[in-house]
Amino acid sequence: MASFQQQGIICAISGCLDQQAVISLWNDRHCLLDVDTAFLQLSDIEYCDSAGVAFLLELVSIFAAKGASLKLVSASEQLKKFIVLYDLNDFFIEEAQ
Template sequence: MAEFKQQGPVCIVSGLLDQQTVRSLWNDRSSILAPETAALKLAEIEYCDSAGVAFLLELVSIFAAKGISLKLVSPSEQLKKFITLYDLNDFFIEEAK
C-alpha cells in the first residue's frame, strides 16, 4: 500500500505503488493531494509498476487541468530503473530543488 504524507507544498509518497494499490486509490485520485501540492517526492517508493507510473502521471494531468504544475521529484532507485527502461526521463526530476 502507498502512503501520501503532505508536508507543505511537497507530498512524500512511500510504500508500494502497484496495480492493486492503484485500484484502491483510483476513485480518490482527484482529492488525494492537497490543492497547494507542488511536488511529489518519490524517494521512499519501495516498488512501482506500470500502473503506479500511470497513476503518478494521472495526478500530474489532474493538476495540469487546473493550470498547476505538479513535479515528480527524487525517484527511488527502483523507480529510476523503470524510468530508464521506458524512457520517461522527461516526466521525472532527479532531485527536489
C-alpha cells in the same frame, strides 16, 4: 499499499505503488493531494509497477488540467528503472529545491 505524507508544497509517497494500490486509490485520485502541492517526492517508494507509473502520470495530468504544475522528484532506485525503460525522463526530476 502506498501512503501519502503532505509537508507543505511537497507530498512524500512511500510504500508500494502497484496495480492493487492503484485500484484502491483510483477513485480518490482527485483529492489525494493538497491543491497547493508542487512536488511529489518518490524516494521512499519501495516498489512501483507500470500501473503505479501510470497513476503518477495521471496525478500530473490532473494538476495540468487545472493549470498547475506537479513535479515528480527524487525517484527511488526501483522507480528509476521504469523511467529509463519507458523513456520518462521529461516527467521526473532529481530533487525538489
